Amino acid sequence: MKDEETIRSEFPILDKEVNGKSLVYFDNAATTQKPKAVINRISNFLSEENANIHRGVHHLSMNATKAYDEARSCVAKFINAESDNEIIFVRGATEAINLVANSFGKNLLDTGDEILVTEMEHHANIVPWQLIANKTGAKVIPIAITDDGEIDLKDFEAKINERTKMAAFVHVSNALGTVNPAKEMIHKLKSKNIPVLLDGAQAVGHQAVNVQELGCDFYVFSSHKLFGPDGMGVLYGKHNLLSKMPPYQGGGDMIEVVSFEGTTFREPPERFEAGTPNISGAVGLKEAINYVNELGWENIEKIESSLLNYATEKLSSIPSLKIIGKAKRKVPVLSFTMESAHPHDVATILDSKGIAVRAGHHCAQPLMKRLGVSATTRASMSFYNKVDEIDQLDEALKYVSKIFGD
Amino acid sequence: MEDLSDLYQEIILSHNKRPRNSDPLDPSTGQADGNNPLCGDKLTVHVRNTESLLEAVSCDTDGCAISRASGSIMTTMVEGKLITEVERLIEETKLLLTGEDEPEVDLVQQGDMAALIGVRKFPARIKCATLAWHALEAALRGNDEASTE
Numbered sequence A: 001m002k003d004e005e006t007i008r009s010e011f012p013i014l015d016k017e018v019n020g021k022s023l024v025y026f027d028n029a030a031t032t033q034k035p036k037a038v039i040n041r042i043s044n045f046l047s048e049e050n051a052n053i054h055r056g057v058h059h060l061s062m063n064a065t066k067a068y069d070e071a072r073s074c075v076a077k078f079i080n081a082e083s084d085n086e087i088i089f090v091r092g093a094t095e096a097i098n099l100v101a102n103s104f105g106k107n108l109l110d111t112g113d114e115i116l117v118t119e120m121e122h123h124a125n126i127v128p129w130q131l132i133a134n135k136t137g138a139k140v141i142p143i144a145i146t147d148d149g150e151i152d153l154k155d156f157e158a159k160i161n162e163r164t165k166m167a168a169f170v171h172v173s174n175a176l177g178t179v180n181p182a183k184e185m186i187h188k189l190k191s192k193n194i195p196v197l198l199d200g201a202q203a204v205g206h207q208a209v210n211v212q213e214l215g216c217d218f219y220v221f222s223s224h225k226l227f228g229p230d231g232m233g234v235l236y237g238k239h240n241l242l243s244k245m246p247p248y249q250g251g252g253d254m255i256e257v258v259s260f261e262g263t264t265f266r267e268p269p270e271r272f273e274a275g276t277p278n279i280s281g282a283v284g285l286k287e288a289i290n291y292v293n294e295l296g297w298e299n300i301e302k303i304e305s306s307l308l309n310y311a312t313e314k315l316s317s318i319p320s321l322k323i324i325g326k327a328k329r330k331v332p333v334l335s336f337t338m339e340s341a342h343p344h345d346v347a348t349i350l351d352s353k354g355i356a357v358r359a360g361h362h363c364a365q366p367l368m369k370r371l372g373v374s375a376t377t378r379a380s381m382s383f384y385n386k387v388d389e390i391d392q393l394d395e396a397l398k399y400v401s402k403i404f405g406d
Numbered sequence B: 001m002e003d004l005s006d007l008y009q010e011i012i013l014s015h016n017k018r019p020r021n022s023d024p025l026d027p028s029t030g031q032a033d034g035n036n037p038l039c040g041d042k043l044t045v046h047v048r049n050t051e052s053l054l055e056a057v058s059c060d061t062d063g064c065a066i067s068r069a070s071g072s073i074m075t076t077m078v079e080g081k082l083i084t085e086v087e088r089l090i091e092e093t094k095l096l097l098t099g100e101d102e103p104e105v106d107l108v109q110q111g112d113m114a115a116l117i118g119v120r121k122f123p124a125r126i127k128c129a130t131l132a133w134h135a136l137e138a139a140l141r142g143n144d145e146a147s148t149e
């Protein structure tokens, strides 16, 4: 097992100074930092190996195609998909959900049908469903959550009925850190033959994901929250569903034969990857997965759960601070409010101490409304954070209290 | 950090704690909501005015210290002023907060608003300070919404 300093030295940005202080990066739920291995791999690909894929018989193109295909295999293994063809490369979690809502949802849904989501969704897992609901006459139905920020399982069961045609919910909440009992929920939904999409944007950076064990039909995530490059993401879909779905976008690479009389489309995954994809992104994502695999989930979870426990204890002892989201199972994300200081003021003051946090509604306005807050401050950690940094956060928050006279 | 104490001066903190004229004006002749979609700051400005005079104004803010203080200070600056004067103040304040050049602060003219000048060093927060002023402008023009985006 690598020690803390070794891990940190592998992420160049962690050495940076911000506002004259060494950077404390607690905005990992927004995007994670990149290890040198990923940066070097992308740089190397662009300087030594760059070519378009699937189009050339020349050396570089064949090698780039191979690298791209290997990235697909790597992702398939990473989430334990049954086959590589179940992995579609997209721009990110958002695009993946839009793809499913449009290509799968549009044919599936009809007037009066219901799409189940939860009150803790990111806007990315609300708005695409609303758009498709508007087109089809279906309705988006939110499952209630508890005051602690867990899914209300009674309400979940109560909301399932014969009109429920689709369910889409978050594996791990970006705003609260809650890890949802996805497997149990999926089991229940599948027993009624309801297709399920799981939004894994915040899960993949913190824990092992096994789509076959979860039993979901679709799983989505973004590479940039998994220590990989941005503009790159993954849609996993069960082959029997993908093979029946119409294309989402048209263009090159996704066709068999094009004529003005009619065009035939390739099988998945190519059917859903119109145009030149993010080749360097795929190569970078593969390297990020290699990095995480090498570190090992057991080690990552051990570091992160001790960070979470320490931070929860520290922040709980600040009298004017209230932690929002007290689920029993959480990733190291702490959302909180303070008595007199608004989250934006908190974030500005923390920034002046070199501490990067996010303030606002975290793209989860319905959740904020449900919890009766307009915004929170969120400190989201990763395995490269350290206890010292939590102490600095604690100090800085006490300074906020002082300025605001809490 | 010096810039930080420029931002969170006593005047700002005091307006934040006890915003002036925050009870929605009733009756009023116009109102506008201000929304900052990026950060979720929300406020409502009510005005009671004739063609030439802004008799009364209120600003009710759900947001950060900067937006609350800016709205509160605004109400104290524009109440009872001629509309032409209010319009001039709106323009001057926008310039003060967002103008390219470092402004010369006429402390008498700008009153407590000068305290908000520290926001210029915090680009992420400038919209917090201008939101109430955009809403006031919208309320006077009969629009019911102002946005910083």
Ligand SMILES: Cc1ncc(COP(=O)(O)O)c(C=O)c1O
Residues within 6 Å of the ligand: A029, A030, A091, A092, A093, A094, A095, A122, A124, A125, A170, A172, A173, A174, A199, A201, A202, A222, A363
């Ligand atoms: C839970 C969740 N879902 C979806 C997304 C959207 O991800 P992206 O913006 O990378 O498409 C995010 C990003 O913040 C998220 O946290």
